[in-house]
Amino acid sequence: MAFSDNPKSSDMNAAKTVATAAASLIVAVAALAAPAWERQLDMKAMADAAKLIEEMFSGKRPYSQKDFQVAAETIQERSGERLSESYRNEPPTGDSKANSDAIAASAEEFERMARELELYASALVTAAEQNQGELGPETRMKGSMLLGSPFGRKAHVLRDAASVPAEHAFHMMLQTCTSCHQRFRLPQR
Numbered sequence: 001m002a003f004s005d006n007p008k009s010s011d012m013n014a015a016k017t018v019a020t021a022a023a024s025l026i027v028a029v030a031a032l033a034a035p036a037w038e039r040q041l042d043m044k045a046m047a048d049a050a051k052l053i054e055e056m057f058s059g060k061r062p063y064s065q066k067d068f069q070v071a072a073e074t075i076q077e078r079s080g081e082r083l084s085e086s087y088r089n090e091p092p093t094g095d096s097k098a099n100s101d102a103i104a105a106s107a108e109e110f111e112r113m114a115r116e117l118e119l120y121a122s123a124l125v126t127a128a129e130q131n132q133g134e135l136g137p138e139t140r141m142k143g144s145m146l147l148g149s150p151f152g153r154k155a156h157v158l159r160d161a162a163s164v165p166a167e168h169a170f171h172m173m174l175q176t177c178t179s180c181h182q183r184f185r186l187p188q189r
Helices: 007-058 065-078 080-087 100-105 107-130 166-184
Strands: none
Touching: 007 065, 007 080, 007 166, 065 080, 065 107, 080 107, 100 107, 100 166, 107 166
């Protein structure tokens, strides 16, 4: 018997329908909020990874090839296409620090910066693979290194990321982060 005249059965079916509708609504709301939340987690992971790398370059933390490589891979995996995709067609949300209008208006520039971040991180992964015991002299910036500085030639990430010392690639990566935040983040209140 598919239909019951039993009022308790009817109440149970109505309760199941309401519960199913409520669950569907919760899933839909969570899906809309997920990109901002996931991006925030990715940004936090990249910031933590950059801090770890900076501490190794500055000597505040002893060099560990494994930790350095994992940190560089964290940035590499969360940048590039993954970063760009996480902002495409994203409706503005109250908890996001992103300036969705600026990103949409300058999507190519945003995607270029996301790719640059990935390329610099890739150079750091390579440096970790090549430096098992320490960050040797070949990984360090040299006093005459002016690439990307106000007094040197403009850096070109596709050409230069793999050819500069890892420490310089790291600083160029941080410069990319800063430029992106200045351009595509809502003003801090």
